[in-house]
Amino acid sequence: MASLELKSVSKSYGRKQVLADVSLTFQPGLTLLIGPSGAGKSTLLRLLSTAERPNRGAISWNGNTARGPWRRTLGYAPQAVDLPEDLTAREFALHIAALKGLDLGAADKQFGAITDAIGLHADINNRIASFSGGMRRRLIFAQAMLGAPELLALDEPTAELDGETARKLGALIVERAKSAVVVMTTHLADELAPQAAAVLRVEAGQVRAA
Structure with missing residues (x-):
C-alpha cells in the first residue's frame, strides 16, 4: 500500500517557523x-509535492526519500502558479505530460476526458x-x-469555481482517492468531510486530527 x-x-522562513x-x-x-x-497548509502541501524541502526532518514516499520516483507519481495543483500565457491549454497539458514521462497519446485522451467532466473541454485549444x-x-x-497519480496534493482546487463545477471537481477527487493518497485544502471541507479518511487541523506549527 502506498504511503x-x-x-x-x-519548516521555517527566516525567523518565522511555520511547521514544527x-x-x-x-x-x-x-x-x-x-x-x-x-497557518501552514500551503507550506505542508509544497513539502509533500517536493516543491520545497524541510529545514529539518525527513519525508519519504513508500519508504524512499529520493525525489525522482516520488515526482513521477505525483500530481500537484498549487494555489497560485504562473501559467505560460502563449500556450493553449492542450499544449500546456501535453508539456506537463512530457515532463512526467507519460505517453502523450494517452495523456491527450485523458486530458480531454478530465476537461470534459469539469466544463473546460470547449476551450482547450484556446x-x-x-x-x-x-x-x-x-x-x-x-x-x-x-497519469492517474498515486499522490495528489491540491491547494484550494475549487477556488473561483461556481458551486456545480466545484462539486464536479470534488467527485473526481473522491474517485481518485479510492486508490491514491490525496491531500488537499478546500473551502468545501464541510461537504467533503464525510468522504474523507481524515481531517487535519494545521495551526501554530502543529498538525493534529480535527
Missing part, C-alpha cells in the same frame, strides 16, 4: 487540511492568456490529474 511519511519535519516537528503518515484516501489563513481565473483553476487541476 507518505513525515518524520519530525520542521510534524510527524504524519498518509495512506490512500482523502485527507483534508483545515486551519486559519497563514490560449491561456484568454482564460478567466476559474478556467485557469480548472486547467491547473486537470494537469495535476494526468
Whole structure:
C-alpha cells in the first residue's frame, strides 16, 4: 500500500517557523487540511509535492526519500502558479505530460476526458492568456490529474469555481482517492468531510486530527 511519511519535519522562513516537528503518515484516501489563513497548509502541501524541502526532518514516499520516483507519481495543483500565457491549454497539458514521462497519446485522451467532466473541454485549444481565473483553476487541476497519480496534493482546487463545477471537481477527487493518497485544502471541507479518511487541523506549527 502506498504511503507518505513525515518524520519530525520542521519548516521555517527566516525567523518565522511555520511547521514544527510534524510527524504524519498518509495512506490512500482523502485527507483534508483545515486551519486559519497563514497557518501552514500551503507550506505542508509544497513539502509533500517536493516543491520545497524541510529545514529539518525527513519525508519519504513508500519508504524512499529520493525525489525522482516520488515526482513521477505525483500530481500537484498549487494555489497560485504562473501559467505560460502563449500556450493553449492542450499544449500546456501535453508539456506537463512530457515532463512526467507519460505517453502523450494517452495523456491527450485523458486530458480531454478530465476537461470534459469539469466544463473546460470547449476551450482547450484556446490560449491561456484568454482564460478567466476559474478556467485557469480548472486547467491547473486537470494537469495535476494526468497519469492517474498515486499522490495528489491540491491547494484550494475549487477556488473561483461556481458551486456545480466545484462539486464536479470534488467527485473526481473522491474517485481518485479510492486508490491514491490525496491531500488537499478546500473551502468545501464541510461537504467533503464525510468522504474523507481524515481531517487535519494545521495551526501554530502543529498538525493534529480535527
